[in-house]
Structures are given as C-alpha cells and as structure tokens.
Amino acid sequence: MAKCFLHPGRDTVITVASKNYCQKCKDGQQAAVAEVTLKNKHVEPKACFITFKGGDTWLPFLGTGCAHWVAHQLDMSSGAPSNQCLEGHSIRVPDIVQSKQKISIADVKVSDIWANDALTHMGLVSKVQKNAAADAGAGGGADAGADAGTNASVVQIQITHDSSGQGGVFTNDFGTYFHGQGSFYR
Amino acid sequence: MAFCRSVTAANFLFVVVLTLGPHACRTGTKPSNSPPSAPPATNLVADFFSHADRQYEIAGQQAEIIRALRDMLTKSAQELRAQRYANYQGDKDTWSLTDLIKSYFVPSQPVTDWTEDRFYRDVSKPEAQDAIRKQLIGIQKETPAH
Numbered sequence: 001m002a003k004c005f006l007h008p009g010r011d012t013v014i015t016v017a018s019k020n021y022c023q024k025c026k027d028g029q030q031a032a033v034a035e036v037t038l039k040n041k042h043v044e045p046k047a048c049f050i051t052f053k054g055g056d057t058w059l060p061f062l063g064t065g066c067a068h069w070v071a072h073q074l075d076m077s078s079g080a081p082s083n084q085c086l087e088g089h090s091i092r093v094p095d096i097v098q099s100k101q102k103i104s105i106a107d108v109k110v111s112d113i114w115a116n117d118a119l120t121h122m123g124l125v126s127k128v129q130k131n132a133a134a135d136a137g138a139g140g141g142a143d144a145g146a147d148a149g150t151n152a153s154v155v156q157i158q159i160t161h162d163s164s165g166q167g168g169v170f171t172n173d174f175g176t177y178f179h180g181q182g183s184f185y186r
Numbered sequence: 187m188a189f190c191r192s193v194t195a196a197n198f199l200f201v202v203v204l205t206l207g208p209h210a211c212r213t214g215t216k217p218s219n220s221p222p223s224a225p226p227a228t229n230l231v232a233d234f235f236s237h238a239d240r241q242y243e244i245a246g247q248q249a250e251i252i253r254a255l256r257d258m259l260t261k262s263a264q265e266l267r268a269q270r271y272a273n274y275q276g277d278k279d280t281w282s283l284t285d286l287i288k289s290y291f292v293p294s295q296p297v298t299d300w301t302e303d304r305f306y307r308d309v310s311k312p313e314a315q316d317a318i319r320k321q322l323i324g325i326q327k328e329t330p331a332h
Contacts, residue, residue, distance in 0.1 A: 039289075040289075042274065051296075053296075053298075054298075061292070062287075062288045062289075062291060062292055062293060062297075063239075063241040063288075063289070063290065063291060063292030064241040064242065064243070064274075064289070064290070064292075066241065066243070067241070080294070080295070082295065082296045083292075083294065091292065092239060092241075092292050092294065093239065093241060094239060116329070116330070116331040117328075117329060118240075118328035118329060118330075119239070120239075120240050120241055120242050120243070120328060120330065120331065121241065121242065121243045121330075121331035121332075163243060164242070164243050164247070164274040164289075165243045165244040165246075165247065165274060165275065165276075165332065166275075167274070167275060172332075177332055178331055178332060179332070181329060181331070182331065
C-alpha cells in the first residue's frame with residue numbers, strides 16, 4: 001500500500017496533486033480548511049490554501065488570497081515549495097510577476113496579469129474594450145500604468161480579482177476602482 | 187601569603203565544581219531530551235518582519251496596518267494584547283494584533299514556533315523594533331490598489 005508523503009510509516013488515505021497523505025494529514029487538512037472558511041472568507045479556492053507546519057499540524061496560509069487565485073487561474077507554480085498551496089500553486093504576488101514580462105497597456109489582452117505598483121494586490125484582466133478608430137491610426141503608445149485612464153486606444157479594462165475588501169472574487173474597473181494604477185504582465 | 191591565596195582559590199573552585207557539577211551535567215544532557223519545539227534564540231518578530239511581504243488591497247486596510255505597526259513601536263506588550271483592529275471589510279475592533287499581522291503579511295520563508303507568548307515577548311526588543319520600523323517606512327510609501 002502507498003505511504004504518506006510526509007509520514008512514510010503511515011498508509012495513504014487521500015491523494016492531492018499527486019501526493020499521498022495519511023488519515024492524520026487528511027484530518028489536519030480538513031481542520032485547516034475549516035479555519036480558512038471561517039477566517040478568510042474571500043479566499044478562493046479554499047480547500048488548498050493550507051500548509052504543513054510539521055508533526056500532524058496543518059494551518060491556513062498567512063496573508064490574502066489574491067495571488068493564490070491568480071496562480072490557480074493560470075496554473076502557476078513559481079516560488080519556493082513552502083510558498084505553494086496544497087495543489088502546488090503560488091501564494092505570493094512577487095513569485096507570480098517575477099517570471100512575467102511587463103507589457104504596454106495598449107497590448108493588454110484578457111487573461112493578462114495586473115498588479116498594483118506596490119505589489120500588494122493582483123488580479124486578471126477579464127475584459128478589454130478598445131476604441132476601434134484609435135486602433136486604426138490615432139495610435140496610443142502610453143506605457144502600462146502611466147496614464148491608463150486617458151490612453152487613446154483602450155477605453156476600458158476590467159480586472160477580476162480575489163478581493164479581501166469585498167469578500168470574494170469580484171470584477172472591477174481598472175480606471176475607476178483601481179485608479180488606473182499598476183502594471184500589466186504576460 | 188600568595189600560597190594561601192592560591193590554596194583558597196583552589197578550594198573555592200573545588201566547591202564551585204561540586205556545587206554546579208550535577209546541574210551542569212543535567213544541563214549538558216538536556217538538549218537531547220528536550221522537545222524539538224524548544225524556543226530558539228532568534229527573535230520571532232524580527233525574523234518574521236524581515237522576511238514578509240505586505241498583501242492588502244484598499245486604503246482602509248493600509249491605514250489599519252500602519253496603525254498596528256505604530257502601536258508595536260509605542261505600546262507595551264500588555265497594551266498590545268488588549269488592542270483591537272478592523273478586519274478586511276473594515277469592521278472595527280474585530281481582530282487582535284496577531285490576527286491583523288497574519289492576515290496581511292506573507293512570509294517568504296516558513297515561520298516556525300510562532301506562539302502568542304513568543305510574539306509579545308519579542309516585539310519590544312531592539313531587533314524587532316528595527317524590522318517593524320522598516321515595514322512602517324515601506325508601507326507609508328505605497329499606494330494601495332483601491
């Protein structure tokens with residue numbers, strides 16, 4: 001019988017992201033997920049926002065869930081293993097943007113990453129509305145984040161993000177809600 | 187006279203060895219019997235804030251984090267234990283200081299042996315205050331996402 005990934009002396013009762021876990025791990029994981037549900041309502045997905053602390057102890061990750069949600073959407077696993085969720089996805093904003101290139105706001109497409117300048121929050125571009133006439137010839141050329149609200153070709157960008165302030169995954173306007181601040185990454 | 191002094195000193199050392207000997211032996215064997223969670227010498231608060239990123243979204247959250255960092259620089263451990271802060275949604279007097287820290291700071295390396303007692307014991311020490319001050323300077327320069 002397969003053995004627990006963390007406790008080789010114990011039999012496996014559950015497999016998550018190709019790793020086997022014993023009954024005590026399963027119980028610890030369930031208790032930690034219950035704590036996420038209670039204290040971190042905004043986090044999505046909740047079932048994997050937990051980390052092994054040694055012995056039989058599992059705890060919720062510290063911090064907000066914005067990077068974790070983006071990492072799940074893009075199937076990203078950058079950063080140290082200790083900073084990855086139970087399913088192997090990143091939980092820190094810097095770990096996600098460090099492997100990406102900044103792009104101009106004129107080039108933004110759906111599913112590009114957005115993060116504020118301080119890298120304290122992030123989300124994904126879920127809608128881009130462009131001015132067809134400007135695209136045809138008027139140009140734009142503004143740098144990402146420099147003057148997003150007045151860019152000639154991009155009329156509106158919507159950002160979907162795991163919002164601790166609003167308590168879940170929400171879609172907000174880049175120009176108004178986020179004040180046109182931050183950079184886009186691909 | 188000098189001979190007497192050296193004899194007295196030797197007797198004194200002998201008595202000291204006899205007195206401390208058994209205790210010293212126990213102390214010497216203690217590490218192998220102590221649990222792995224015995225408190226390490228590092229300062230928990232300094233270590234945590236030296237390796238933690240801030241993750242927050244809105245101006246109200248930023249203001250509450252700044253308030254907590256300032257409190258850690260000015261209030262006693264007893265006062266800090268009694269302090270309450272607004273949660274993610276801005277509901278006042280909801281979180282303890284450590285609730286707030288765990289909600290907005292993401293360590294870049296695993297945090298071991300975090301206990302409330304260790305946190306409040308270490309928070310006022312100079313190395314912790316330095317790390318807190320650096321976090322405060324950093325967050326005051328930031329513009330929140332919303």
